Structure formats: C-alpha cells, structure tokens
Amino acid sequence: MSEPHIETPEQLDEANARRADVPIPTGPATEEEPRSGRPADPDALLEVDDVTLRFGGVVALNSVSFTLRKGEIFGLIGPNGAGKTTCFNAITGVYRPTSGGIRFQGESLVGKKRHQITTSGIARTFQNVRLFPEMTALENVMVGADAHHKTSVISALFRLPRHWREERTGRARSLELLRFVGIEHRAGEVSRNLAYGEQRRLEIARALATNPTLLCLDEPAAGFNPAEKVDLLNLIKKIRDTGVTVLLIEHDMRLVMGVTDRIVVLEFGKKIAEGTPAEVRDNPAVIAAYLGVPTDAA
Amino acid sequence: MRQVLARAIGGVAIIGLLAGSAACNKDTSSDTATGSNCGYKLAFFGALTGSAANLGVNISQGFELAINQYNEKKGSTCIEVAKFDSQGAAEVAPGVARSLVADKKIIGIVGPPFSGESEAAMPIFDEAGIPAVSPSATRVSLSSKGWKVFHRAVANDDAQGPAAAAYIKDTLKAEKVFVADDQSAYGAGLADVVKSKLGAAVVASDKTEGDGKQADFSALVQKVQSSGATALFYGGYYTNAGLIRKQLTSAGWKGVLLGGDGMKDPGLSKAAGNASAAGTIVTCPCSPPEAAGDEFNTAFKTKWGVPAGTYSDVAYDAANIFLQGIEAGNTTHEKLNEYLSTVNYKGIANTYKFTSTGELDPTLIKVWAFKFNEAGENVADQEIKIS
C-alpha cells in the first residue's frame, strides 16, 4: 500500500476543506473544542489531534483525538479492525495522516522520518514480533541502543575511541535491559531461536534501549497464557516506574483494565469513549462495541 | 556441528572435482625434433575463444597450416606450434603474454591480431625481445611506441581509408554517401578518414554498437534510406556488416555497401545471404590471390574444412617469413628480429618488407577492391589507384 493520494478534484477540495478545519497548532484553543485539552494540560506528552487517515476510499481513522500525559499508562482499545494499529503506525511515522496533527512534547511528528521519531523519544513493539531473526538477543538490543550513539562510519572503520566507548556502554546497557526484562541468560542466543514469550520481552528490551520517553506496545500479550500475562503486567508497571510513559494497544479488556490509568476506545476508526478504566467499562457504547466479541479472543 | 562438517566437506569436494577435471593437463612436450635449426616454437597470440574468436581462429589456422607444411617438408616436427588465447581482450592479454615469454623455446610470434590487445601485450614481448608480426593490428599509433620487435604484415589504417574514398569517388561515382562505424578503434579510424576524404559527398553519418552488442539496426537503416545515399561505407567487421546488409536489403535499399578488410570474410555473405551480399565492396591492402593463393586456399580447405577467412593468408605469410628466417639459421630472438628488418619476402597475399618502425614498406602497399559475387565469394575487383 502506498500513501493515500488525491486523484480527483473533488477529493482535493475535500482535503483542503479538511485541512482548513484543523486548528492552527500555535493558536489559542477555541472553546468549541473542549475535548482537546491540549494547552490547558502542561503534562501533555503526546497529542493526537483530529487525525484522519484514508487508504483510497477506506477511512481507517476518522478525526481521532486524544492526549497522553507524562508518566501514565494509556490504553488504546477496540475490537479487531478498529484502527488501533493504524493509529499506532501514524504515531510512529509508518503512515502519514491524511489530515490532523500529532505532537510529541510540543513538536509536530507529521512528516518526520521514522528514525527521527525514534530518536525524539518514541519507541514501539510490533503486533507480530519483528525482531532481527538472525541476530543474537544482545545484538537486537544493541541496535536499539545505537539509536543514540554517535559513532560514525569513519570512527568504526578506524576503531577510534568513541567506537570503543560506545560499544562498551551500549553493551552494558543492553545487558542491563535484558536483565530488566528477564532474559539475560539468553543474551547470546540467536533471536529466532528464542521462545515466543522471550521474543516478546526481547522486543520490549530493544525498544527500551532507544531511551524512549514514550513506549508504545502493540498487543504485547497476544498469545500469552494467564500466568505470562500477569508477568507482563508487572513488567509494564516496572517500566512505567522508571519514568517511561506507556501507550498500550490491547483488545484483552481484562489486561487493560488492570494496568492502565486512562483508556481510549476506537471502533471503525472513530473514538467512541475515553476515560478511566472504570468509566470506560460502564460506557454503553463500549459495551455495544464489544458485545459478542470475546474479550480474550487472542 | 557434524552437519557443518559435512557441508564443509561437500564444499571441498566440489573444489576437488574442479581441480580433478583440471588434473589431466595437456601434454605439451612432444618428441623433440632433430635436425638443423629445429626444436623451436613459433607462437600464435590472439583470440581463440570468446566473441572475438572468429578473426583469431582465421589467423591461427593460416599460421598453423604454414608450420604444418614446413614440418611435412622437413619430415619431422621441427617447429612446434604454441597457441596463446588472449580472447582478444586487453585485460586478459598481459597474463597470457607473460606466460608466452616464459617459454624460452618460442622465438617468434604471429599476432596479436587486434590493436587493443597489442597495446597491452607488446610491452611485454618488447621487454622479452621476442619478434612479433601482427597480421591484422592496423592502428596507426602502434608503430610509434618504440617497440623494437613490433612488425605488421598489413598496411595501417591510413592506407585503406583514402583508397576506399577514392573507389567511392572514382569508380562508384557515388554523389551521396552515408558513413557509419562500429566505434571500434579500427572501424572508427577508417570511417573518419573516409569521411574527411569524401568531404561534401557524405550526406549523413551514424555510429553503431560493436559486434555482438546490437542486432536491430532499423534506425540506421531508416537514416540511410531517408538520406538518399547510394553508398554506405561501414567502418567495422563483417559480423555487424552482414546484419546491416541484410536489414538494408529487407527495407528495400538498393545502394552499395562498402567497407574495409575487416569485412572481407565469407561470414558476411553467410549471414546476409548471397543475393543480398552480392555487390558489396571491401577494400584490402592486399593483392588478389594468385596461383599460389589458389593452392593455399585448397590446402586450407582440406586441412580445416572451411574456406580461408580474413587474414588467414596474411597469417600464413607471416608464419612463412619466420620459417624462412629460422631455416636460414636465425634461431635467436636478436637474430630473428634483425632478419625481419631486412627481409623481403614474396608471399601469397603480398610482398613483405618492413620499415625501421615495423610498418610494411609503403612502396609495397597495394590496396585492392574486392566484390562479393552471387556465390557469396569475395573476388578481386580492381586495384585502387589513389589519385
């Protein structure tokens, strides 16, 4: 799939009209938009502001807005196909929103390169584990650690002091992270040989190695048994306790309820509810959306 | 681990296989001949394989025929044939040349056929002091490099161009001429001379890719047709020329195709078809084969099963020049080289006498025009007098 592009004049007009609707980021907040508490919230870390994303004729995200605050665990839930991962991909630069803005620590992310988004402090994992399969666990994490390294090709070529220093610190930090997620003993194993649960943990370690302010986890519990899920919950909390904000995509309601501070619910690309776990659980729209959908389908 | 080991063994086995097939080397040391001035080798250096092999094979066959006849006369393998395959490529030539000079029995070289490989190989022959006679390297600059052992049994590009131009002007009386070349050093050089000699008669020109790199000449054909030219001079070799002639005929162009000695090969009519090739004129700084030449042609056909090709006769002569020198007792590099500087040999294709730079004596250079007939053979048309 390529980026959505405009093909007919009608679409162009529509897009322009939509663009005009988007409030100017630097302008003062209008009273007509109370849901966007952006300027009023000095703790805001990530602001997703009226994001729409289309693929051809399909609207994957429709005017979605929400704000993450520093230090919280934020859940993004919804039934399958609700647009959770699409939203995720828009944040991490995989897709470019058709309209709307995404700001991270006050800076717009739209149009930034993926690696720039990473170095600015957003890290993510993938719904289907995407490790570098032929690298060892340690090397996987070191790739993440490299995101903030300054070793140039020249200094790597001639083994200049910076190369040694960063290799040393990178390795130490990577091992520390492997210990943190509990798979230190597997550091030298090629990642495709790791058990599934270990791979998931490794992905988290790799993401953490980029020193994120915000960690986005895409269905980290998929395929886990209840005991593993509990371990994962504890890990997520532990991550939050180190000062990292967590954005969690999940459709397992129980998991989300147990760990998140606030939740946004998507359905068919639209936000249908937002609030604390308790508020969301009682929201009739959410119940309707989930009705008949087994909550632990994964 | 065992599997890894098995793999490794597999890999070694493959290499072993290759090496094994390579193990049975050709036995090059045949019975050493006795007799005076025997036991030496003459070398052919040129393309025997690769896409440039046609010309090289022509030459090596002429060369080998001469030596075989000499040995038959002697009744023993007096002079051995050594063949070195340069693939006609400048990048391959140095290594092959070095292996040639390592064989101390080699006292003379027929080759290299192409100018490019000559540039790369001649410095090595020169340093080793082995005299070389090229039957076909015609680049003008080759004789000005200061190589003491370089000789060519053929006129350089400066001789043919004016002759071809004169033929077009005086014999064909063509007023509109199209000039094209294949961008080879030989072809482009020739075409440039023809262009400058013909002057205003050249109505248009074009360049093609070299042999084996282009098969569709429809753009060239179209240009020739719409230029209204009645003659096309093509600087290049018979491979492309045959293709071009055929496609011109198909398109209904009735003019005459002309070219240099690189096109004087039955391959042209074989590719284009005799009917289509008929009338094509090629110039050659060589004389038409006389009685001796007919004898040569028969012997060649008997030995190799194919008619003699371009430069087969010159190579035959070049080998005979060496053989005559050896017969006379010039059995060292120095002596043979000295002999070459004074030789005056009448061969089947020409009479040979070299200048101090190794060029053919200009007074002996005759340029003849040959014409392809309805049977696909190129037969002598007339000697071209440059007015």
Place this chain on the structure above:
Amino acid sequence: MSTANGKTNGRAMRGLFGRQPVAVRVLVMVLVAVAAYMLPYVGSIPLIGPQIITQGIDWPSALFNMSYYVLLALGLNVVVGYAGLLDLGYVGFFAVGAYCTALLTSPDSILKTEWAWLYSIPIALAITMVAGVLLGWPTLRLRGDYLAIVTLGFAEIIRIVATSTDILRGERGFSSIPHPPGEGTDGKPIFGVADATPYFWLGLTVIILVILGVRNLDRSRVGRSWLAIREDEEAAEIMGVRTFKYKLWAFAIGAFIGALGGTIWAGNQNFINSATFQLQFSILVLAGVVMGGSGNIAGAILGGALISYIPDRLRGIEAGGVDLYEYRFAIFGFAIILIMVLRPQGLIPSRRRAMELKDREKEVAPQ
C-alpha cells in the same frame, strides 16, 4: 565485540575457529597471510604445485587477476552481502576508478597532466565514491529487483559513455599508463612489465587492508545497522537506524573498494579501453560473491578467486581427447549451477546465513 562479556556473546554464532584464544587466531591469520604472499612460488611444490598453477596464462598474472577479482568481490560483498542491496552493475565503479587513473596519468588523456600513478589514486577514489553517492541518492529508495536493473543500467551507461565520447577515447583507449613507483636494489623498477608478482603482492596487501577495514565495520554499529536493514528494513528504521544513510554508505564503500581495484588494475595493465567493462563482468563478480558465501569475508574472497581461477585453470587441459579449452565457460556455467545447488548459501556461508538455511530447510522438510 570480543572483549567484554565474551561468554554471553553468541557462542552459538561462532565456529571452531572463533572459539580459539586470541593468540591462536592471530597466529593462524598471520600464517594464512604469509602463505598467501608465497603463492607465486606454489608451482615449485612437488606433485601438488603443478596441479594448482595455470597454463597458458602466467601464474603470477593469474594470481594478480585473482587479486583484483577478490577486491571487487570484497567490495560487492559490502553492498550485496552486508547491506542486502542487489547491485548488477558493480563493475561501473571499477571502470570509474580505472578511467580516473587513466585520465590523470596517460599521455593520451586530454588533461595532459601525466601524473604518477600513486598521485592519481586519491582523486580516483574520491571521484568514484562521489559517483557511488550520486547513483545511490536517487535510486536507493527503490526496492531490491528494481535497484538491480537500475544499477545494471548505470554500468551500461558508463560503458556506453566510455565507448562513445571522445574524452574517454572509446576503444582506442589510453596507453602508457604508468606503473606503481619503486625501484629494486638493481635499479630496475619493482613494477616492471614482465613479472606480475609484485602486482600480486600489491593487490594482496590492499586486500588485507580492505579485509581489516571491512571487518571493523562489520563488527560495529555500522555492521549491525546493515544486518538490521537486511533482515527487516522497516523495523530497523523504527528502531532508529538511519537506513538510507547506511545504505548510501554501503554504496560509497563498495564504490571505494571497486575503484581501488580499478586503479591497481590500470597500473598493471598499461593500457585500458572501453571493451573491458562489459556487463558480463559485473554479473560474474556477483556470481563470485554469492557462490563464495554472501555476507562473509572469507566467502567473498574464495568466490572472487574462483571466478578468476576456474576459467584460467581450464586453459590448456584435455579430457578424453576433447580439448576443454573451448568449453571452459560452459564448464564454468555448469560449475556455478552445481555449486549453488549443492551449497545454496555459498561455499563458505556466513554463520548467520547457514543457520537461516538450516531453519528454512526444516520448514520445508515436512512436505
């Protein structure tokens, strides 16, 4: 990545050799290098020697040919093996390097600079690297096979420009390109025309330097980034790897090594023209890299040496009354098929690739 935490560092990734102590490894490496320098004299070993050396082409020259093929294979290995970019026109860089040298040194050049061979090298290398970047900048966004055809086109364009423009002299070529400098004790130049041994030693020395450099890169942030790009480009980018930058570097480094090969070759050759830089040449080098074992330095060396050695070795050989001479390229083609079918990962696969294949084979096995 050898000192700290050696125990945890991928024992699984290492072979027998990798597990030896550092001193043993260094010793073995030095011995291999010394043996390589002695190769010109291998013919004097009884029994085995004569089987190894070539006929019809001077053995030191054959070794020199191998050395520049190996150099090219090492460079292409960076592009194809490490960064995973399929380059079908690698010889283009070789050509640019050789032509820069020729333009700066040959009396035939319109520049009329006639520099010494040595001085032309930095310029040739710099220009070729720039050429690599210029080619890579617009094209590296293309995916695998599209990149392949574009690089192929690039090499063809270079060849056509070399053939058809007056400045580059086409098939007439550049003659009298100077040899590398240096005089022996007898006052004769070390790099003469008759003996190729010094050229081989020069090539070998450059190869060793290139190996050290490439190995350093491989075992650093750069190598990790390349590997990450090869395995999952999108994931790598999301993990902060500047994929475009590293791909471009791979191209530039490949170009650099190719140009090194080109300048050394021109220095030995004395004469260059456009006829050398055929498409088949690029394809052959690629075949060498993959045949030897893409992504692995030892594999690239073996592959590069073989593509030059096999055809040279098949000169002047007879089997069952038939001269194999004429058939050597056919045999060579068949050997390529055979090697790839028997060892799809190459003769000396990189350990990662070998494991990958083992896993893949297991996946297909049940069928």
Place this chain on the structure above:
Amino acid sequence: MNFSGLIQDFGPLTIAGLTQGAIIALFALGYTLVYGVLRLINFAHSEVFLVGTYACLIVWGFFGLDQNSATPGMGAVIGYLLIGLVAAILISGVTALAVEVVAYRPLRRRNAPPLAFLITAIGASLFISEVVGVLTHRNQRGVPNLIRPTDVLVIGNMHITNLQILIIGLALVSMFALDQFINRSRLGRGIRAVAQNPDAAALMGVNKSRVIMLVFLVGGLMAGIAAVMYDLKIGVTRFDAGFILGIEAFTAAVLGGIGNLRGALLGGLLLGLVQVYAASLLGSEWLRAAAFIILVLILLFRPTGLLGESLGRARA
C-alpha cells in the same frame, strides 16, 4: 541532436520501433510471468529465446531452406512459418522447463535464498549460450528469406510492410491469448492464486509445483514466438543474440511493472520506440543508454514501473 531527422522520419521510425517493441514485449513476458509467481529474475530466459532462434532455423534447414534460398510461394510460406513456430515454441518451452527442473527446483526444495536463484540462473545462461557458441563456432547463421517485405500500407513516408504487420499482429494476438488464458482459464486462475499468495493457494489445493512448471512453459512458448519473429526481422542469429535482447526485454518488463502482463506489452513497445527515436536523434550508439535513462526516470517517479505489479501481490 538531429531534430529535423527525427521529425522527418517520425512515421517510419515509429513503425520500426513498434515492430522491435512487439518482439521485446513477447520476450519480456517470460521475465514477467516468472517474476510474478516466483519473485525471481530468470536470467536464463534469454537463452530460452536463443535456442528458439536456432530451432526454427534448423527445422527450415531440413526443408533445404537457408539464407540463400529464394522466397517460396504463399502457401508454402505459411506452412514453413507454422512449422518454424511449432519448432521454436517446442524447443524454447522444453528449455525453459529444463532450466526450471535442473537449476531452480533443487534450490526451491532447499528453500535457498533469492540470490542463489539469481546466480544459478546466471550459470544456466552462461552454460547454454556457451554450448551454443561452441557448437556454432560462434558464427552467425543467416535466416531464409521466407517473407520478402513488401509495402502493404503507405501513409506519407511511412511504409508499413507485410512483415511488420505480421510481427505486430502476431505479438498482439499472442498477448491477448495469454491474457485470456491467465484471466479466464482454470490453469490461469491457479497461476494468479500462486502469484498472489502461494501459501493460501497451496491450502486451496493448487499444485504449486505444477503452476511453476506452467509458468516457465508459457514464458518459453512466448519466447519461442518472439524468437521466430526475431529471426524474420533481424535476419541473422548468433550465440549471444539472447543476451543482448534479454537485457532489453528485462528492462521492458521492469519499465511496464514487472509481474504485470500488460505492463510487459507497454514496456516493450515503449522501449522499442524510445530506442529508435534516440538512435535517430542522438545516433545509434546512444540508443541503449537512452533506454536506461528513461527507465531510471520512470522508476524514480513510479517505483514499481508504469503499471505496477499486478500479477502478484503488491509488496508493501
């Protein structure tokens, strides 16, 4: 820059370019079909074409036809053409299958990496062309004058000959038939299924191995037709004829969007035109360079070729 020449000859050049383009397009189909299904550049396809150019010549040789024989009568010509086509198609098809069975299948069995396929393909190509080269002593072989080109249609200075109409017509008919086959028939459905999702297709009971054989076979058939047309148009063949045209055909396939049948047609015709126009405008020595420059420019703006990949899945 010879603009006046280009303008003056525009008509004839166009028809010449389209004729060459039609041959390139048919040749390109083999690359596109195999790529669409296997994601593999079948380098050996050029040699599949090569053997086709020889096959019909050899068969015509049985009837005593060579480059010197006179043009036979109308009925005989049609007969010879059909026989030549059958021979070329058969031999090309068989060669394509042989390459698949000998060079590719063992690798697929072992799930080898994509590069390994490319290299065996190169090996196979080298092997076949070299064997042909040795057997023919690297000589050219002339083609009998089966069809003497005569003008059928004259528009201004544009003379359209019977041969040109035959080539373009045959190419279009073959392409149309292939398109129908792929899109309508049961076997064609299998090809599309494997191209789009090999695993799912296997689950649905499509025999992948048979589909792959079929794809090679069909590509070989098209190359066979292209080979006969090439012989008739060019008039001469040689052991390296496949290599040169193969690069052009592959370029055409990429230009149109490799994996896309209609893309191959479009790419082939476009490439044929670009080459003759460039040859007229800049000189014949630049025609190939022009083709590659156009290719690069098009890929920069449309990274998957003019029509994109459609036989197979579009890889995101």
